[in-house]
Amino acid sequence: MTENRSDRIARGRPGEDPGPAPAPPDLRRIGANPDFWYPVALSRSVRKEGVAAAVFAGERIALYRARSGAVHALEDRCAHRQVPLSMGVVDGETLRCCYHAWAYRGDGRISQIPYLAKGDARPPRGVRAYPVREAYGLVFVFPGDPEKAAATPLPDVPAFASPRYRTMTFSRTVRCHYSFLHENLLDMNHQFLHRGVVGKLQPKLLGYESGPASVEARYLFTHTGGKRNRSASLLAAEGLGGQPSSDVMTIRTEYPYQTLDLVPEKADHPALRLWAVYVPEDAEQRVCHAYGLLMIEKPRIPAALSVAWPFIRHFTERVFAEDRMAVEAEQRAWDEQGEDRNHEVFSLILDVRDILRANGVPL
Structure with a gap:
């Protein structure tokens, strides 16, 4: 059974005055839980018999693709003189440090x-190796406890392999704590920010549910006027004619x-599907790398999507x-003030903050 924030606040012992709730920990000081699978590079950036540098929350990682095609992930420091292994050379199935080989x-x-x-002198045993997998x-x-890796599933993105959709991949560095991006995507009340691109959009929250590790919200979007970018109409499956419609976004x-x-409106499946994750780069987790897979439904005339793709x-x-x-401006405010002073009133966002706190780890 799921519940939202107001349910939890209302719940308590009969007749008991709970009094003022203690202030929760500052979410921007909560780190991403490492016991999950995180993307750290595009597959195409790790070429055969090539090496690439990656990072997770201040941990530098050297990725290399062996002659067999398998990708490996090692701590990016040679056990000898600490020179980055990402500067090294692939030799068959091994990676040689560029300094002393x-x-x-x-x-x-x-x-x-x-x-x-x-x-x-007896040499060291080696360096840390990370469980690594390729998908999508x-x-x-x-990056967490390696004994948990086998039992932890990769994220499920079924539309990626579906012939119904074509995928657009995104990979961008954003200078903010990852939680700001979670809030940004969930809080669709910020459409005024995009008024020059999508025109006047009226979002209406139809409802939301939350659990120990998840929150799901549904919005009804109605275009109420203003100039709307043609690509926005195509993504909403309005077609080249751009006929207005109402869309349900989950x-x-x-x-x-x-x-x-x-x-x-009137469709029985998504016209577009997005999967995203925000991977912290620095130890303080004030910078993250956003990876996204945007899966767009192919139209009846396949060539139309190719023309529209750029x-x-x-x-x-x-x-x-x-x-x-916007989110980088929020992070700058936090940096200047040394704490989170924003005053959130939207219960959905307060709920997702609770979830991020509960599932993250203290920095």
Whole structure:
């Protein structure tokens, strides 16, 4: 059974005055829980027999693709002199440090020190290796307890492989705590920010439900006037004629991921589906990398989507740029004030903050 914030506030012992609730911990000081699969690179950025640098919450990671095609993830520091292994060279199935050619297997163990002689000091065992998997054109690592990796599923993105949809991939650095992005996507009351792109949109919250690790909200969107970018009409499946419609948008935070489905009026399936995650980069987690998969339904005439693709990309980049401007401004305010002073009144956002606190880890 799910409940929202007002249910939890109202619940208590009969006749008992709960008194003022204690102030919750500052969400911007809560870190992302590492015991999940997080993308840290696009698959195409890790070329065969190539190396790429990645990061999760201040932990530097060296990704390399062996001759066999398998991707491995190692701590990005050679056990010898701490030189980044991401500067190294792939040699078959191993990664050699660029400095003294120490060779590492995919499990992080040292397989060879070229000049090691009998009587030399005993070498170290190696470096940390991260569980790694590839899916959806992304390289995922498991930065937490490696014993939990096998039992923790990758995020489920069924539309990615569906012939009904074509996928647009996003990969952008955003200079803010990841929680600001969760709030931004869930709180569709900020459409005034995008007035120059989508015209006048009237969002109406139809309802929402929350649980220990998730919150799902449904909105009814109605276009009430103003100039609307043609790509917005195409994404809402209004067609080239741009006939107005009302769309139902369902947005869900399922920690630590987010999804969005948009179902146009009279449709029985989403015209577009979004999957997103915000991966912290620095140790203080004030910078994150946003990865997104936007799956757009193919029209009856497939060539029409190919023609429209660059325009849809431009439209989505413009919307994202406006959102990034807002959330980075929120982060700057937090940095200047040293605490979270915003005064949120929307119960949905207060609920998602509770979920992010409960499932995250203190910094």
